[in-house]
Amino acid sequence: MSFFNALIPAFNGAAPEGDVIPTRRPQYHVAETDAAYSLTVNLPGVAKDGLEVTDENGELRITGKRALPLPDNVAVLHRESSDALFELVLTHDNTIDSEKIDAELKDGVLRLTLAKAESAKPRKISIS
Amino acid sequence: MRFIKYTNPDAPSVAPSARLGGRFYGRTDIENEIDWLFGAALSGIAGSALGGQFPVDLYEDKDNTYVRAELPGVTRDAISVEIVDGSLSIQASRKDKSGEGENTVSFNRLVSIPDDVQADKVSAAYENGILTVTLPRTEKSKPKKISVTVN
Numbered sequence: 001m002s003f004f005n006a007l008i009p010a011f012n013g014a015a016p017e018g019d020v021i022p023t024r025r026p027q028y029h030v031a032e033t034d035a036a037y038s039l040t041v042n043l044p045g046v047a048k049d050g051l052e053v054t055d056e057n058g059e060l061r062i063t064g065k066r067a068l069p070l071p072d073n074v075a076v077l078h079r080e081s082s083d084a085l086f087e088l089v090l091t092h093d094n095t096i097d098s099e100k101i102d103a104e105l106k107d108g109v110l111r112l113t114l115a116k117a118e119s120a121k122p123r124k125i126s127i128s
Numbered sequence: 129m130r131f132i133k134y135t136n137p138d139a140p141s142v143a144p145s146a147r148l149g150g151r152f153y154g155r156t157d158i159e160n161e162i163d164w165l166f167g168a169a170l171s172g173i174a175g176s177a178l179g180g181q182f183p184v185d186l187y188e189d190k191d192n193t194y195v196r197a198e199l200p201g202v203t204r205d206a207i208s209v210e211i212v213d214g215s216l217s218i219q220a221s222r223k224d225k226s227g228e229g230e231n232t233v234s235f236n237r238l239v240s241i242p243d244d245v246q247a248d249k250v251s252a253a254y255e256n257g258i259l260t261v262t263l264p265r266t267e268k269s270k271p272k273k274i275s276v277t278v279n
Contacts, residue, residue: 040224044198044257068196068258073189080183081198108200108257 023087026064030090034122037096037114043086044108051105053112055098062088062110095119182235184218188242193263195239200257202235209252209261216241216261244268 028041043051045066052063064086092114100115187194195216199207202220210217221234245263252261 042200042257044200047256067256074187074194075189077186077188077193079185081185081196107202107254108198 022082022084023063024082024084026062026086026088028088034116036116039090039110039112039114041088041110041112042108043105043110044081046086046105046108046110048105051110053101053103053110055096055101058091058093060090060092060096060114062086064110181237184237184239186239186241188265191265193242193245193265195241195261195263197237197259197261198257199235199254199259202254202257204254207252207254207259209250209259211241211245211247211250212238214241214243215239216263218259218261220259 026041026043028039031038031040041062043062043064045068046064047067050065050067052061054061066083066086068083095117096114097117102113102115104111183198185194185196187196195218197218199218199220199222201224202222206221208217208219210219216239217237218239219234219236221232223230223232241263242265244266246266249264250261252259254260
């Protein structure tokens with residue numbers, strides 16, 4: 001059921017995640033190379049000051065607040081998007097190096113390059 | 129971005145349009161949702177995002193109608209906004225470099241807009257992944273106060 005809820009945007013905005021502030025998970029995509037993970041997150045309407053990325057206890061947390069430009073006193077005719085906060089939590093169990101996270105926010109898309117921790121990179125083991 | 133207005137009398141209308149009080153509403157919400165589901169299912173969720181669909185909001189105040197679309201990460205030159213016979217057509221495309229290759233996702237949507245739009249004064253802005261199209265209303269349709277004296 002939650003799979004369909006995630007597909008239908010009208011339900012996305014209205015379903016709170018258990019806490020008081022409704023949040024919704026943004027669309028994201030993870031790709032992996034030998035040295036790093038690259039994470040792309042769609043955050044339309046989020047500017048740099050509304051974005052927060054933290055890495056704590058093996059959990060990468062991205063929260064985004066939308067700043068939507070509209071004049072006052074507008075009447076709503078039709079709404080498909082939602083004003084809920086974006087929140088994305090990914091656990092990585094310390095396989096990434098927190099010191100070397102590189103982030104870029106452009107046109108509502110956040111691109112993170114997460115360098116893998118040394119222990120997680122593939123290592124050759126030599127046999128004597 | 130470029131703006132083009134042309135009328136196409138032979139084109140069938142996109143949806144059975146039931147105009148509420150002369151204003152708005154082409155498709156019902158349930159038709160939009162089902163289109164969305166099909167779009168998402170047929171083109172895959174991960175990576176190619178929304179299957180060409182994106183959320184659109186409509187607002188109005190006494191001077192303008194506003195159409196706001198969520199289009200994160202699209203290239204500005206690839207955004208094309210046209211007015212076609214009572215509807216606004218929004219097209220955009222986005223290039224994603226994801227590791228091995230580059231794939232292009234394109235978005236396309238036709239939104240019904242009210243009749244009272246000054247087509248030559250339409251403007252659009254794209255910021256933080258949100259495209260906002262401002263459609264000024266024609267003078268004669270703006271709400272006017274009529275003062276009535278009562279004897």
